[in-house]
Amino acid sequence: MPESTQQTPATPQRLDALVVGGGISGIYQLYRLKELGLDVRLLEAGSGVGGVWYWNRYPGARFDSESYTYGYFFSEELLDEWQWSEEYAGQPETERYLNHVVDRFGMRDLVLLEQRVTSAVYDEEAHEWTVTTAAGDVFRTRFLVTALGILSAPQFPRVPGLEDFTGEWHHTGLWPDTEVDFTGKRVAVLGTGSSGVQIIPFIAERCASLAVFQRTPNWCTPINNSPITPERARDIRSRIREIYEATQLSPSGSMHRPMTESSLDMDPEERRAHFDRLYNAPGLTMALANFRDVALDKSANAALTDFLSEKIRSRVADPQIAERLIPRDHGFGQKRPPLENGYYEVYNRDNVTLVSTAEETIERFTPTGIQTDRQHYDVDLIVFATGFAAVVGSYDRIDIRGVGGARLADHWAAGPRTYLGMQSAGFPNLFMVGGPQSTAGNIPRATEPQVDVVTACIAHMRENGLTEVTVTEAAEDEWIEHVNSGIVGTLQETAESWAFGSNVPGRQRVYLLYAGGLPQYRRKVAEAVESGYRGFAFSAA
Ligand code: NA7
Numbered sequence: 030m031p032e033s034t035q036q037t038p039a040t041p042q043r044l045d046a047l048v049v050g051g052g053i054s055g056i057y058q059l060y061r062l063k064e065l066g067l068d069v070r071l072l073e074a075g076s077g078v079g080g081v082w083y084w085n086r087y088p089g090a091r092f093d094s095e096s097y098t099y100g101y102f103f104s105e106e107l108l109d110e111w112q113w114s115e116e117y118a119g120q121p122e123t124e125r126y127l128n129h130v131v132d133r134f135g136m137r138d139l140v141l142l143e144q145r146v147t148s149a150v151y152d153e154e155a156h157e158w159t160v161t162t163a164a165g166d167v168f169r170t171r172f173l174v175t176a177l178g179i180l181s182a183p184q185f186p187r188v189p190g191l192e193d194f195t196g197e198w199h200h201t202g203l204w205p206d207t208e209v210d211f212t213g214k215r216v217a218v219l220g221t222g223s224s225g226v227q228i229i230p231f232i233a234e235r236c237a238s239l240a241v242f243q244r245t246p247n248w249c250t251p252i253n254n255s256p257i258t259p260e261r262a263r264d265i266r267s268r269i270r271e272i273y274e275a276t277q278l279s280p281s282g283s284m285h286r287p288m289t290e291s292s293l294d295m296d297p298e299e300r301r302a303h304f305d306r307l308y309n310a311p312g313l314t315m316a317l318a319n320f321r322d323v324a325l326d327k328s329a330n331a332a333l334t335d336f337l338s339e340k341i342r343s344r345v346a347d348p349q350i351a352e353r354l355i356p357r358d359h360g361f362g363q364k365r366p367p368l369e370n371g372y373y374e375v376y377n378r379d380n381v382t383l384v385s386t387a388e389e390t391i392e393r394f395t396p397t398g399i400q401t402d403r404q405h406y407d408v409d410l411i412v413f414a415t416g417f418a419a420v421v422g423s424y425d426r427i428d429i430r431g432v433g434g435a436r437l438a439d440h441w442a443a444g445p446r447t448y449l450g451m452q453s454a455g456f457p458n459l460f461m462v463g464g465p466q467s468t469a470g471n472i473p474r475a476t477e478p479q480v481d482v483v484t485a486c487i488a489h490m491r492e493n494g495l496t497e498v499t500v501t502e503a504a505e506d507e508w509i510e511h512v513n514s515g516i517v518g519t520l521q522e523t524a525e526s527w528a529f530g531s532n533v534p535g536r537q538r539v540y541l542l543y544a545g546g547l548p549q550y551r552r553k554v555a556e557a558v559e560s561g562y563r564g565f566a567f568s569a570a
Contacts (some may be wrong), residue, residue, distance in 0.1 A: 036278050039165055039166055039167045040167070041167040041168055041169040042070075042157065042166070042269065042518050043169045043170075044067075044068050044070055044170040044171075045066075045067040045068045045069060045170065045171055045172065046062050046067045046068075046069040046170055046171065046172040046173070046174065046487065047069065047070055047071075047072065047160055047168055047170040047172070047173050047174070048069065048071040048174045048176060049071075049072050049173070049174070049175045049176065049177060049427075050061070050070070050071075050072075050073065050080060050175065050176035050178060050181075051071055051073030051075065051078040051079065051080060051083070051140055051142075052078075052079065052080015052081055052082070052083075052127075052141070052176060052178050052179075052463075052464045053062065053080060053081075053099075053101075053127060053473045053476075053560070054080075054176040054462045054472065054473065054479075054480060055071055055073070055080065055174075055176030055462075055473060056071070056078060056127060056130060056131060056136070057103070057476070057477065057480050057550050058071075058174050058176055058462055058480045058483065058527075059071045059104070059136055059139060059140070059433075059474070060130075060136060061136055061481070061483075062174075062484060062487070062560055063135075063136065063139060064182070065484060065487065065488055065491075067172075067448070067464055067487070069139060069315070070140075070168070071136075071139055071140045071141065071353040072084065072142075072143050072144040072146055072160070072162060072168075073140060073141070073144060073146065074117060074143070074145035074146075075084065075142065075143070076111075076142050076143050076427040077124070077128070077142065078128060078131055078140055078142075078179050079123070079124045079128070080126045080127075080176075080181065080516065081178055081180065081206060082120055082127060083118060083124060083202055083528075083562060084181065084202050084203060084349070085202055085203045085204060085224065086120055086121075086124070086204045086205075086206065086230060087120075087199075087204040087228050087337075087412075088209075088231040088232075088298050088565045089203075089227035089228045089229070089230065089231045090120035090224070090228075091115075091116040091117050091118060091119045091120060091227065091252075091254075092118050092122075092123065092202075093223070093252075093312060093368050094117075094256075094283055094285050094312070094313070094471045095116055095117065095283065095284055095312060096113035096116060096117060096118040096122075096257070096271070096286055097113055097224075097272065097473070098112070098264050098272060098282075098283055098471060099123075099157075099471060099472075099473055099481065099548075100126065100365040101130060102269075102273050102477075106386070108266065108269055109266070109461070110277065111126060111129065112257065112262045113224035113257055113262075113372075114256060114257060114438050115257060116254055116255050116256075116311055116312070117252055117254045117311070117312060117368075117455050119308050119381035119525060122188070124401060125169075126339045127151070127449075128250070131329055132265055134180065134407060135166060137382065139506075141166075141513040141528065142173070142337075144163075144164055144166060145162055145164075146159070146160055146161070146162050146163075146427050147161055147162060147163050147427065147428065148161045148427060148428040148429070148431045149173060149198050149427060149428070149430070149459070150428075150434075151430060151432060151456065151458070151459070152169075152455065153430045153433075154434055154447065155169075155325070156171065156172075156457070156458060156496040156497045156529065156570060157169050157170060157171055157458075158170050158172075158173040158458065158459065160173065160365070169215065170460060171496070172458050172487055173458060173460070174459075174460045174461075174462060174474070174483055175424070175427075175459070175460070175462070175464065176461075176462045176463055177418055177423035177460040177461075177463070177464070177540075178463060179420045179422065179423075179463060179469060179472075180202070180416075180417040180419055180527075181201055181202070181415075181417065181422070181423045182417055182418040182419075182422030182423045182425070182426060183200045183202040183413075183415075183417055183418075183534065184415055184416050184418050184460060184533065185200065185413055185415060186219060186391065186413070186415055187534055188392070188394060189393045189394070190394035190395060190400075190526075191245075191394045192392035192509060193394060193396050194394045194395065194396060194397075194411065195316050195355035195396045195397065196397070196408060196409045196410055196411065197209070197409065197410045197411075198320045198396075198410065198412070198413065199410075199411075199412055199415065200413040200414075200415070201220075201224040201225075201228060201284050201412070201414045202224070202414075202416075202417060202473055204212070204292075204320050204394075204555075207509060209410075210230050210255065211236040211410065212229075212235055212236070212269025212518040212546075213236070213237050214236050214237055214410050214449075215236070215237055215238045215240075215398075215407060215408045215409050216232050216236045216238070216239045216240070216409070216410045216411075217239070217240045217241075217242060217398070217399055217408045217412070218240075218241050218411075218414055219240065219242045219411070219412070219413050219414060219415050220233065220242070220244070220344045220393075220411045220413065220414035220415040220416060220468070221243045221245070221246060221247060221367075221414070222367060222414065222416055223243075223365065223366075223367040223368070224414040224416070225365035225367075226247070226249050226369050226372050227366075227368075228303045228412060229241060229368070229370075229372060229375055229414075230340050230369075230371045230372055230374075230375050231413075231492060232368060232370070232412070232523055233375045233378055233380065233381050235493060235559060236410075237380065237403060238377075238380045238382070239380060239382070239383065240381075240384055240399075240406050241354070241375075241380040241381065241382070241383050242381045242384045242386055242391065243354075243383060243384065243386065244387065244400070245356065245358060245359075245387075246309040246353065246354050246355060247356060247364060247366060247367050248334065248356055248360075248361045248362075248366045249366060249367045249368070249369040249372055249373070249412070250315045250316075250337070250366060250368060250467060251308065251309070251369060251370065252311065252368040252369065252370050253309060253311040253312070253369070254370065256277065256445045259523075263306070269352070272284065272532065273406060276471065276474045276547075277474075277547070277548065277551070278423065278548055279470075279546075279547065279548075280315035280317075280319070280470070280546030280547055281317050281470030281471055281546070282468065282470045282473075282474030282475050282547040283313065283315075283317055283470060283471045283474070283514055283549065284472035285312075285313065285314060285317035286318060287317065287318065287319060287320065287324070288318065288319065288320050288321060289321060290307060290320060290324060291322050291329070291331075292319075292320035292322055292329045292333075293322065293326065293329050294329060294330060296456065297332075300332060301336060304332075304333060304336045304529055305336075305536045307319060308336075308337075308340065310553045313366075313368065315361075316361070316362050316366050319333070319362075322389050323361065324362050324519060324520055324521065325363060325404060325518075325519060326520075327360070327520065327522060330360035330361055330362070330520055331360065331361075333361055333383040334356075334361050337361060337410050338448070338549065341354050341355055341373055342355075342374070343369065343372040344374060344439075345373050345374075345376050345377065346376075347376070347377075350376050350383055351376075353383055354373065354376065356415045358524075359391055359523075359524040359525075359526075360520055360524075362520070362521070363520050363521050363523065363526070364452055364524050364525075364526040365526070365527075367512045384401070384406070384421065386392040386401075389401045389402060389403045390402045390405075394411070399411070414529060417527065418532075418533045419528065419530065419532070419533075420445070420465045420528075420530075420541035420542065421441060421449040421465055421530070421541060422533070423444055424437060424438075424441070424464070424465075426440060428466055429456065429459070431453075431455040431456035431459070432457065432459070433455070433457045433458070435455050435473045436452060437456060440453055440454070440455060441453075441465075443537060443539070444537060444539030444541075445464075445465035445466055445539075445541060446502075446509065447461065447464065447465055447467075447505060447508060448500040448501075448505050448506045448507075448508045448564050448565075449466075449467070449479075449482075449499075449508060449553065449557060449564070450466040450468075450479070450543060451464070451467070451479055451482065451483070451554075452465055452498070452499065452500040452504045452506075452565070453500070453502070454459050454497070454499065454500050454501055454505050455499070455504070457498060457499035458498060458499075459484045459495045459498060460479075461479075461481070462476045462479040462480050463475065463476040465470060465542070465543070466508060466509070466512045466533055466541070466543055466546050467479060467542070467550065468542070468543045468544045468545075468546070468550045469528075469543075475547060475550075476553050478550070478551050478555075482558060485558065486498060486558075486562065486565070489562070490567065493567075493569075495567045495568065495569050496569055497567065497568045497570075498562075498565050498566070498567050499565070499567075500564055500566070501563055501564070501566060504564035504565075507564070508564075511545070511553070512540065512544075512545075513540065515543065515544040515545035515546075515549075516540045516544040519544065522540075527541075528541055528542050529541065532540065568570075
């Protein structure tokens, strides 16, 4: 008999729940559902766990949040045994931590690697999702939880010719597991967001020459990182519950809270001294523990950007280069400010050139480098630090179909529609953690309440013999109105940033996150749950 050319469909693996995404939120969700006694698996596209901390393994990648506020808080034993080596730990340490957690809590066998989900289709009769991966595996699950990450769909410039380039190229968000050698090479970096600002000093010290292609400068402030001594580690451990409580009161889920005083009421000298203290303080203090009016009032913001412009001028020797590094299109905090370590001094080196793509347009990549409308840059290696199709980009990569075969992409055509950032109408039993219209900031603290609610909701359904949970369009409308009310009138609203999808050509400008802060978000979620899952509709088969 001739061999059949038809592929035998894979026999679906049946599960109670499936988590998609093996980053910090997905791992926590897996832990909680396993604890609940569910037959659960986690699918991860990478060949290791870690999410952002797996994919972004470029040199210089590190936390912007304090290490000890980023980790998990669900186990006293874990808190006892894990000590972070630095206030802002580097990527390798975070990846080790997440692997440690997976092993420590017996989750390794529940994680299926190199399983990129391509489609998820809801079966209305069975109240189950059919999930298919690029590897051809098929899963049937009652509950589907997506923990895809808000910055996980890498974005490349829409410039032709990359396939002709004969050198090496890498995206910071797809960095290889093997060492990239910059020694003696002519390198180009495109992009000066958080990733570019972290990797550029590392490359500059090693390469023969570096051309940094900057589209828009950012307001970068020093990270002021330091090692955590054993004494400091003991102190942190003794205060860890207090630290956790502080994260719950902070809008960003961090150690920081904005000051209520007005900066404009201050004497200019006093205000300057205050900004100087923040500049020399660690991490995102400048962004998150500043006067509240800096985020709301143009003149308050201008006082700060004047201060920061002077800092840039004092650190960059060539006045013309310094001026190019000063942002003109946005104030401080309107876009996520990168943290830096020696970034501005890079431009004092003889082997570094700053190319402003506002003045000099990139026309194409060539076999030997980058052609602008002014000249050709001969390079051996190109680094794309060009960011991500944020928040919804990772959902766009999966064909998600709900009731009646409706596509999630169509439901979200005019911008994401969710209730509490956790469910979309017409997509029952599908939960999102760290999805659109939910808080960002310190991600594990932001997604923790969502994971806890998903877990509680599933437990509630199992206890009561319920097979389906969904939300209404009215609940979505209410949430969207609430989301918009948190961003309207802020200075953030007027800047072009990935939080509005502005970095993706052709994408409708709509706010993708939740600006109301973590305490308010937690309150909203708690209110919904305590009032009997208001906004959710349950049914039993
Ligand atoms: P970001 O912050 O989105 O930065 C991407 C950078 O790449 C930014 O400077 C962009 O300029 C630049 N970019 C994008 N497209 C181009 C083209 N076509 N040409 C030149 N430059 C370009 O991503 P990161 O990875 O740095 O950081 C992501 C988040 O990680 C960050 O917000 C923190 O939360 C941690 P633009 O400003 O769009 O003009």
